[in-house]
Amino acid sequence: MSSTGGLRELTRPAPRRGTAYKDNRAAYAFLAPWLLGIVLITIGPVLVSLYLSFTDYNLLQPPDFTGLENYAEMFGDPKFLASLKVTLTYVVLSVPLQLALALGLAMLLDRGLRGLSLYRSVLYLPSMLGASVAVAILWRQVFGSAGLVNQFLGWFGIEGQGWISNPSTALGTIVLLHIWTFGSPMVIFLAGLRQIPRMYYEAAEVDGAAPLRRFRSVTLPLLSPIIFFNLVLQVIYAFQSFTQAFIVSSGTGGPSDSTLFTTLYIYKEGFGRFHMGYASAMAWVLLVVVAAFTAVNFWASRFWVFYDD
Known part of the structure; x- marks a missing residue:
């Protein structure tokens, strides 16, 4: 009986790729606030500041691109x-x-x-x-x-x-x-x-x-x-x-x-x-x-x- 069960385990098909993603949905849900935070609060402002460094910007008017x-x-x-x-x-x-x-x-x-x-x-x-x-x-x-x-x-x-x-x-x-x-x-x-x-x-x-x-x-x-x-x-x-x-x-x-x-x-x-x-x-x-x-x-x-x- 045990040998038959072991054989079934060996012959069981591997889970499809979508199954692993569904199993990790809870993890992604818990990580979502952190991911949104790092994108919106850290990475986003950093990239914006890089763009602004090539502009003339005074907060009151749109940025004017000035290069270097x-x-x-x-x-x-x-x-x-x-x-x-x-x-x-x-x-x-x-x-x-x-x-x-x-x-x-x-x-x-x-x-x-x-x-x-x-x-x-x-x-x-x-x-x-x-x-x-x-x-x-x-x-x-x-x-x-x-x-x-x-x-x-x-x-x-x-x-x-x-x-x-x-x-x-x-x-x-x-x-x-x-x-x-x-x-x-x-x-x-x-x-x-x-x-x-x-x-x-x-x-x-x-x-x-x-x-x-x-x-x-x-x-x-x-x-x-x-x-x-x-x-x-x-x-x-x-x-x-x-x-x-x-x-x-x-x-x-x-x-x-x-x-x-x-x-x-x-x-x-x-x-x-x-x-x-x-x-x-x-x-x-x-x-x-x-x-x-x-x-x-x-x-x-x-x-x-x-x-x-």
Whole structure:
């Protein structure tokens, strides 16, 4: 009887192609809102902005196709070039310092402290609040002429300054704000550290390796994929920073354009002067810059990222 049933199973015709589609109708129905969202909210506006980048468009009149005029104007615009310089400076300074602080705190928490869940939650809070308007306003007050930083320096007889109103220090305050949002990469580093087998550290100790040597020869190589993951994400996030510079500089990018991020300049041109075509062109150039940095990171990863096969 069982052999007959097995024979029937073997000789049963394969289901037709339409049957598999009908069986998946429920899945397509559940995916429909997401698919509509990505087409209407993401892909659609992206393609429209690409078209607008070749036009003169002020929101009030139909777009007027101008070809590459916006791109030619952009690379002769000193404010745009200055905004790129400010953004690159911000990324180069803030991302490595943020990742270094996140890794240091993750290694400290990896020692098995009592109340680890509480510490992890408290240290993660800056990542949730760092990009908010309220924290940016607080940051502006902290580094103001009568802020907490100057009050602290006054205890030691040091005369403070207007850190935000000084072109040489204004960008540094925003860099510190970005470094302060270390919570997200810290949690990822902590998860990566928990995956490193302890036998490697024990073998290094037997060989007489000092803590710094164990960090260089064991922790960094085995954690390099996590470092690479955090690096790519944080570089992309840093290029997209907007709220901090907008609030701290009151939407001007000052003083003397020292905090004029490219995203802020795009906002000012698009929604301040209604140069939507020009703003779209700048947005696409920024996209190319971010893609180039990401590609360079992936290319360079072959020289320092090690995967445990």
